[in-house]
Amino acid sequence: MPQPIRIGIIGAGGIARSAHIPSYQSYGQDVEVIAVANHNKDKAVECAEEFSIPHAYEDEQQMLEEQELDAVSICTPNKFHASQAIAALQAGCHVLCEKPPAMTVEEVEKMTLEAEKVGKFLTYGFHFRFQPEVETLKKYIDGHELGEIYAAQTHYNRRRGIPGWGVFTNKELQGGGTLIDNGVHMLDTALYLMGYPEPKTVLGATYQKIGQRPGVGLMGEWDYENFSVEDMARGMITFENGSSLMFESTFAANVEELSSKKVSVIGDEGGADLFPLKIFQEKYDTLVDTTPAYVEKRDANEYLIHDFIECILHNKQPLSSPSEGVRIQQIIQALYESAKTGEAVNIN
Template sequence: MTDVLRIGMIGAGGIARDAHLTNYQKCGDRVEIVAVADVVKETAEACAEMFSIPRVFTDYQEMLEQVELDAVSVCTPNKFHAPATIAALKAGCHVLCEKPPAMTAEEADEMAQAAEEAGKILTYGFHYRHAPEVEVLKRFVDAGELGDVYASRVHALRRRGIPGWGVFTNKELQGGGPLIDIGVHMLDTALYLMSYPEPELVLGSTYQKLGNRKGVGVMGEWDWENFSIEDMARGMIRFQNGATLILETAFAANVDQLQEMNVTLMGDEGGADLFPLTIYQEKHETLVNLTPAHLPDINYHEREIQRFVDSCLTGTPPLSTPRQGVLLQRLINAFYQSAETGEPVKLS
């Protein structure tokens, strides 16, 4: 077991710089960032200069062959998650791959198999799992405070929050829109709180009503003329244990708030809203609301990176596992399949 984790970056865009590299640097002498690869040479060079990274590549395969690495962050567009992750695992690296796991469930399964065969850690960038609210609510759920959680609601909604940068509106590179980008965060969080129950049926609908026309944007001006993704997705999951989950996610919708990211749980002994955390119960013939008096102010990405480094250095299991990634990708793909066919998709 190494004392210093030698890190390589695959992808040098905004998420690599702002969420990964900035927080790797906070790990001090436990981490050495030794190489970065990006298909755009200028992007890789600018990133290397910003973070004092000694080796620069435009081909991650060359980086994996020429540089001795212990771990890799994969921060590419979604289309390249699977090949980059599998290549890094086969090269003997632990991998932190940004969300979503992949473009298809088959790719996610290949990634999980590669991690198992290599005996290396593979985890995903679901940074909301590291939120104090999630950690507290998870303890309450696991202790039975909510009883049988039989219903959940997931919101990941923006009023006019279509990203005006990157490839977020390119279906070929991303696989979809808000469902696979922000919806996947809250969906994963809900499933994590519910201990990832096995799904039985998915019914979904997608819409393209606002993104393909010029309009006001609060996250920059997007390319509305080449908008190839959904701007809203809605649907339901029924699980084998009888529980159900309702999902609503949008980059652009005519709603009140500019952004809402939330999970609601309902059980037979209590319920909860996640952000802000409030637990609803009936105690001593009284309906009561329970709220934390204090929660630590924590950067979710910072804690995610710290825990990934800990897992790599100590062998402790990561919070997000490859097999959970496979199940989550199956659900995402089932939503899109149902939306395309107009029929529910059976998963068991």
């Protein structure tokens, strides 16, 4: 691997500027952000100036052809993830694609096949896996302290947290709302802790009850006139190994807390809640709860991006794998389909 690792960014918006570019740049001299592409050239130029990036492009294909890049971050709306990830892989780059993986299972399978074909890494922006409490709980699970995990539940609810910026409420560009924006982080965290079992059946329900009218915007004033996604998603997933998962997420709902997120996993030797971490066990003829005395404060996005670099430098597989990308997209797609038909969807 020639030094430094040459990075390209596709999409010069919120997540690129707040997480990807600063995290690559904070890694040190082994990494250089060489170029940024945005379909609105002015945004690309403005971003390049702000972060002292040498090259700005309107067309990502031109960037991929002209710059010898080692890796690319895909930071565009979900509609463009698949085509841009595939183009970057074909240009010989490792790819870190923002979540959710793409719009459909078919797209994610194509991305996966391309990564296998060219022998490059394809990974996703599931940064909650790098939260210290998630890492600790994973160690407990891998150390068999909870036994067999057979049930889990998760929610990521906001009372009035519809994003007032970007395209998060645009179904055509994003493919959905709360399920694939905030909810998908908790879904991935639960699946990761369960060992990403193979999904069997998905029953889902989605609602659009609040987003299409004006209201108290705790994440800015949302565009209620063009709100075309779900503001609540719920589901139950069963897995081939017999385990099951209950899911809920909201952009907006009439609930007490302004924002709350939780993952609970239940095993036959112990259970645990996350955010905050608490472990429940039966030991020495009594019931005990364990909580960490100290939780490190960290920027999980920065950890994810630094880990991506380490994987490239040391040729090790990133934490979030292409096959997991396919599995989570299968669940997302089945949940939306089930919500539409009212019937449970069998996967496979």
